[in-house]
């Protein structure tokens with residue numbers, strides 16, 4: 001292999017692993033947030049439902065991390081340096097704040113039940129459209145993960161849509177509460193549809209999904225559900241962004257401090 | 272026999288191993304005992320989510336996190352089955368839950384102990400779920416049909432709970448010195464409370480006799496406790512750990528393990544509400560319920576609106 005094409009492959013690999021990490025981090029951080037409801041939900045049946053969603057997206061995160069580790073380990077084998085093996089756990093528990101590539105939406109606080117299900121709706125709406133396309137990715141592994149996950153996400157979207165409608169069109173209090181949550185979360189929705197560098201670099205080869213084209217369908221669905229819920233989409237909201245390339249809100253640091261505690265306190269152990 | 276002699280017919284059914292079903296005649300005391308026991312059991316499943324839920328956010332690997340979430344979620348499901356079987360006896364789930372929140376109804380005292388380290392997830396699975404299984408396997412044959420059937424479903428899931436717990440401890444026991452110490456410490460802290468799960472001694476238990484006669488229970492507290500000790504005394508060897516009981520010794524005559532005296536003062540104290548986490552656990556359940564009030568109200572209001580609309584369309 002000549003020098004130039006080697007550098008190209010290395011770059012491509014970095015974009016791919018960054019992309020995988022972005023997808024994995026999105027799911028892991030939201031799973032971590034949702035799982036805090038386990039044992040504390042408003043109704044036992046819904047406690048089970050939100051925990052189930054947590055489990056589903058944790059499973060997706062694991063698939064993406066495992067694939068990332070596979071790529072990283074095989075590219076290290078090519079170079080001679082003996083480095084410790086990358087695993088799903090080293091990726092989840094030993095990277096710091098600035099290396100996480102999740103969008104800001106998923107790291108936002110749970111708030112009340114309305115905020116949690118709204119966050120889920122906004123995210124699942126995007127994830128559904130994303131996986132729908134990712135199923136056709138030129139990268140077979142990514143396509144397979146998306147194909148497996150699409151059924152789950154279809155359900156997450158249905159479940160969270162129903163909750164948005166129920167709370168929007170429920171009582172005056174529930175309407176007010178979820179309206180408040182819409183105002184809190186809306187600034188974090190724009191970022192999702194702005195391609196990060198790793199996405200831009202991989203769309204041409206049909207590996208990554210061009211998220212900018214998902215926005216219309218996402219907005220349409222959101223508008224339809226909000227209309228049924230008698231809720232309105234805020235206008236002229238300043239968009240917060242940065243998560244996808246590692247510039248997070250202060251909240252992520254605390255999520256990681258808690259989530260990574262064991263691996264940090266007892267390095268190198270098998271659990 | 273007089274066909275209208277309901278009490279005699281009832282006992283005859285029990286004696287011939289025919290399950291009692293919701294619409295069958297049953298003595299008031301039988302119904303009351305079952306409501307008390309099943310609701311206590313349901314509350315234990317739900318309150319029992321809290322000590323383990325406490326470690327979901329800090330599970331040390333993604334695999335352990337997934338297993339723990341699934342495990343705790345199972346317990347919520349068990350709570351649901353049990354609240355449903357309780358409802359077949361004519362009490363609403365709402366009323367049953369209110370009794371928990373008011374402090375009138377009890378739940379298993381074991382959940383009033385804190386989970387301090389990751390190893391506690393292992394010890395709970397192995398010991399607490401292990402003790403629960405012995406009780407629940409017995410209850411699969413309990414005389415009240417809906418309760419027995421709920422138990423059959425639950426038991427299928429429980430063996431996974433115990434295995435995952437033992438597996439956590441086993442992994443720790445093969446790990447670093449710190450991990451081994453963590454493992455032993457958790458066993459030390461959970462062993463005695465687990466023995467207490469079987470309840471007071473037979474000689475002090477005033478419900479046992481009647482419950483045996485009605486075949487709600489089929490083994491006494493002491494019998495189940497002995498079975499548990501015999502089982503754990505062997506399993507702990509696989510872990511290369513010890514149970515914190517100087518008097519634990521195989522008895523060739525009885526073919527059982529002898530074991531030391533339970534600290535019954537502690538037992539009654541925790542039952543009375545003075546355990547390390549009684550307040551936290553109940554507060555957490557009340558908080559979840561209170562903060563969920565507006566959500567349940569909204570769901571109700573929405574369902575009502577929907578029903579109204581549908582009627583309109585149908586007309």
Ligand SMILES: [Fe+2]
Nearest residue numbers: 316345346349
């Ligand atoms: Fe259970």
Ligand SMILES: [Fe+2]
Nearest residue numbers: 346400429432
């Ligand atoms: Fe269990």
